[in-house]
Amino acid sequence: MSEDATPAVLDTKEPNQNWFASWFDTPYYHILYKERNYREAQLFMDNLTQYLNLPEKAKVLDLACGKGRHAIYLSQLGFDVIGADLSENSIAEASKNSNSNLHFQVRDMREKMDNQFDAIFNLFTSFGYFENDxxxxxxxxxxxxxxxEHGFAVIDFMNVNQVIANLVPEETKTVEGIDFHIQRYVKDGHIYKEITFEDKGQAFHFTEKVQALTLQDFQAMMEEAGIYLLDIFGDYKLRKFHKTESERLIMIFK
Incomplete structure (x- = not known):
């Protein structure tokens, strides 16, 4: 994928605002990332569901689903899908695609779902953006x-070693006539992306921030949570994970 779906905070004086939700609730997030590779995402879903050998009409949760593009495709593959996300605007948009085997709901990923699922997918670095570990x-x-009881979960995270080694400090992307000025840096165990731009005479500034979690960090957390890590892959073709070279850190667990 061209960019990870990392969370962000709009500059604000409201201290109690959910900082990681605000960016997703603006149209600019979707403008900046509109050129994501949808075909690559679909191939990933094909490879993943085949690897997991999910039964026909399996119940699947797309956790942190955004506008639901992966949930929509998973439903087209024949699964019974729920897409869940904290962003009310994204869920409102995604819900336009609802049907008998595709539903969406506003949920906080820290809370247990009302249903149980055969598979739960947390995709494209939609993890590690809370202030509290x-x-x-x-x-x-x-x-x-x-x-x-026999369900599988998948977390698809960036490979922080590869990302940090190849971090582009500054760049400008022009999308729909808007010049997005982007700065990237590592600080206090987080990878930051500062995004500044102007539109219709108004200046905007957002900060994306995600924890630089390594495989070892996830293994420690999973052990504490009583989770069994089954397999690890390094890209969307499900090739072996290499600590320094792989673009992704894809973890299958139950």
Missing amino acids: ADNLKTLIAIKESLT
Whole structure:
């Protein structure tokens, strides 16, 4: 994928605002990332569902689903899908695609779902953006408790070693006539992306921020959560994970 779906915060004086939700609730997030590779995402879903050998009409949760593009495709593959996300605007948009085997709901990923699922997918670096480390563990436990006895979960995260080694400090992307000025850096165990731009005479500034979690970090959290890590892949073709070279860190667990 061209960019990870990392969360962000709009500059604000409201201290209690959910900082990681605000960016997703603006149209600019979807403008900046409109050129994502949808075909690559579909191939990933094909490879993943075939690897997991999910039964026909399996119940699948797309956790942190955004506008639901992966949930929509999973439903087209014949699965019974729920897409869940904290962003009310994204869920409102995704819900336009609802049908008998595709539903969407506003949920906090730290909370156990009302249903249990044969598979739970947390895709494209939609993890590691809480201020409190305990919330990462809480999310893993919620995923575990939302699985059926024989269910599988998948977290698709960036490979932080590869990302940091290849970090582009500054660039400008022009999309729909808007010049997005982007700065990237690593600080206090997080990868930051500062995004500034102007539109219709108004200046905007957002900060994307995601924890630089390594495989070892996930293994420690999973052990604490009582989760069994089954397999690890390094890209969307499900090739072997290499610590320094792989673009992704894809973890299959139950």
